[in-house]
Amino acid sequence: MAVKKLNESTYEVSAVREGEELKHLKEHVLVHFKDAKVDGFRPGHVPAKVIENKFKKEIEGEILNHIISDEYRKAVAENELRPIADIKLEKYELNDDKVEVVFTIPVLPSFELGQYKGVEVEKENVEITDEKVNEEIEKLRENAAKLKEVEENEEAKNDDVVNINFEGFMDGEAFDGGKAEGYDLTLGSHSFIDTFEDQIAGHKKGDEFDVNVTFPEEYHAENLKGKPALFKVKVNSIKRKEEAELNDDLAKELGFDSVEDMTNKTRENITKREEARAENDFKNKVVEAVVDAITFDVPEELVRREIDYQINRFAQQLQMQGMKLEQYFQMTGQTLETMRESAKENAERAVKTELVLAEIAKAEEIKTTDDEITKEIETLAAMYGIDKETLLSDVRKNGNYERFIDETNYRLVNQKTIDLLVNEAKVK
Known part of the structure; x- marks a missing residue:
């Protein structure tokens, strides 16, 4: 067996079987066909040559499966690979005394993290002006229409x-x-x-x-x-x-005591919202700075999966509005191909970010506790208006319990990793 690294996310495995080794492999495969039914012969008494001729394609397929299974297992173990998709068969040649097989394995790329702590990024200084408050109140008035x-x-x-x-x-x-x-x-x-x-x-x-x-x-x-x-x-x-008129009656209709109360509370709400937005922007900039500093090939298979996920999510949103994806294409002139192409850049970014954060979490040995997972599940249940036990019961009924727990754990580890990067970051 020969294993060659083609790039950061693809390995090539070459294998040859010949001589006595190939002979024993064929004999092993032929055992599975010994009771095959062949006209003119009793089951179990069909000559090997007859079986080889009648089941030629099936036998070749079994030989190929045996070789790939053995070589795949050894290649993954010996090279500490982390496969992310099925192998791709590149070459398969078989004759009486020799078999050559070449296949590639898509894997998670290995890369150097470099310095991910202490990155410097700008953070917006939030200032709430009277103009912003008035604009917000005008929006409230317009939305009340x-x-x-x-x-x-x-x-x-x-x-x-x-x-x-x-x-x-x-x-x-x-x-x-x-x-x-x-x-x-x-x-x-x-x-x-x-x-x-x-x-x-x-x-x-x-x-x-x-x-x-x-x-x-x-x-x-x-x-x-x-x-x-x-x-x-x-x-x-x-x-x-x-349109609605701005007065105390409208303010009360919107849940305020008066226009003055509406103005004061609107300023408070804008301040909280803008500070949260600035903090979130800062987090995003920190993560972007860390990810941009690392270079590696993003696996195409993972990008394809992310694009599929984004399109399926969009299709579900359309369905909630009473429209199918096909109808959306009819009305907008867009195609599935153009949609996939336009989603590619964001998908690559999302996958790269996910891989980098996972590698940092591994390097920092970031983990979650049972209590943290329990609290997160309680928070999710509250969002759906049910209790934790009901949520877990529903998940078990659907057969998704293990996946649900894994996703909850992943989300928490991911957030802890981002918090680490943000706490270590410096404001320019």
């Missing part, structure tokens, strides 16, 4: 929230992903392709009409690229914001 259905004869216009049913057709045929009912669309948001929203403006509640659009040339679906389409649309309702 209520969506109110317009009069029956009023037409939809920009910034209105229009609830619609729609179905898309091309050449008279409905296409997949082009239909939805009860969809809330804010006109002027440019959520949908082409002039879809512009053609809804001017219509009234109950109107049924056609919207003509053209799909972008770079659209992901080949059958829709650059093609004209017709959407049959029905307006179910039109809602418009009704």
